[in-house]
Amino acid sequence: MTSNKNKTIPESNPKNPSIVDVITLGCSKNLVDSEQLMRQFEVLGYQVRHDAENPTGEIVIINTCGFIGDAKEESINTILQFAELRKKNKIQKLFVMGCLSERYLKELRLEIPEVDKFYGKFNYNDILTDLGSDYRADLRLERTLTTPNHYAYIKISEGCNRTCSYCAIPIITGRHRSRTMEDIENEVKGLVDKGVKEFQLIAQDLSYYGQDRYKSLKLAELTQRLSDIPGVEWLRLHYAYPAQFPYDILKVMRERENVCNYLDIALQHVSNNMLQLMRRNITTDQTYELIERIRTEVPDIHLRTTLLLGHPGETEADVNELKEFIVKSRFERLGAFAFSNEEGTYAFKTYTDEISNDVKQRRVDEIMSIQQNISAEINQSKIGKTFKVIIDRKEDEFFIGRTEYDSPEVDQEVLIPVSTKGVKKGEFFQTKIKEATDFDLYGE
Secondary structure: OOOOOOOOOOOOOOOOOOEEEEEEOOOHHHHHHHHHHHHHHHHOOOEEEEOOOOOOOOEEEEEEOOOOHHHHHHHHHHHHHHHHHHHOOOOOEEEEEEHHHHHOHHHHHHHOOOOOEEOOOOOOOHHHHHOOOOOOHHHOOOOOOOOOOOEEEEEOEEOOOOOOOOOOHHHHHOOOEEOOHHHHHHHHHHHHHOOOOEEEEEOOOHHHOOHHHHOOOOHHHHHHHHHOOOOOOEEEEEEEOOOOOOOHHHHHHHHOOOEEEEEEEOOEOOOHHHHHHOOOOOOHHHHHHHHHHHHHHOOOOEEEEEEEEOOOOOOHHHHHHHHHHHHHHOOOEEEEEEOOOOOOOHHHHHOOOOOOHHHHHHHHHHHHHHHHHHHHHHHHOOOOOEEEEEEEEEEOOEEEEEOOOOOOOOOOEEEEEOOOOOOOOOOEEEEEEEEEOOOEEEEO
């Protein structure tokens, strides 16, 4: 196959607006990139659709994920699906952007020449230039929301300075780069003006925010400043790092009513053996102390964490220690995934991936079985209590909402019968919990 590096891209015709289909794979950070690009296309007069059921616009843009094996496979399969449509001239232009093409740009150019052009994670605005249009820098804080109008994701930084053995993210995104607090404030204010009430603060590493730009950790100050903006009803924090944790955020969380008592902090493991092999820069004792201090300072907090099973060197003793930790810590939200041996990482270059996929999956399943019981017990304890709930959508026989302890897409939901009068999408309601399952609540 020949490279498509120098392939001529057909000119667009702004007087005859085309349909642009944007497909986003991967995390909410990718979603923000897609939303910013979509806004640029809209002001140029294009009709823009996101994750359409039948994405057959004249232009298709695929925003890819390249984090782990399953995500890479999904991205490649999606590209190949649309490459076939491009080959048959059923779409006029096919562009690929995001993490996968940032990581494997040369290989993708050679292997899938049907794609008009590949872009990385940070130069995707060049798509506009290549179509004969100009990027509007004055609109850089504006986005076309793909979420319901009442909530949005706010990316406060890019990149990561950590050196975890298994993680390819620093290879893809580079070093940590914090946005200015003023820039983030202005973005939030603009979204509030459009009716957004709930904001999920996201980054590869929230804990490090500000260290590069301000020479000290600034997550607490940023969160406090955002919580002062009129119209911000909920702020929720995602993807904190346990080592060098910014403890001053807990005071803000405890004292500010619109800062949700919720923290997503990926611990990955707990045994000293594994924390050392994973290069996590934290010990078993420090991990227990971290969780105890968080729960002490914010007694009502709900913690979400992620665990990694099957990393090279993990023993059954390590897994048993992790199980004990889960039982003691009783995380309200927990996910687990199997180790993926990613090219370029420290683990790939240093360790032998000798644990079978079956063993990895068994360990994941065992962890999730324990968590299912914990989640069920926690949910049962909520029966009879009343919570502030925001309504996301109507689905079949229920309005679907969330409490402050539930983040969109990843956490449980509150189901309210559609017969309930006065319930509206995007509004807050006091909801009394009547029933509970392992992963959902039913209220009135």
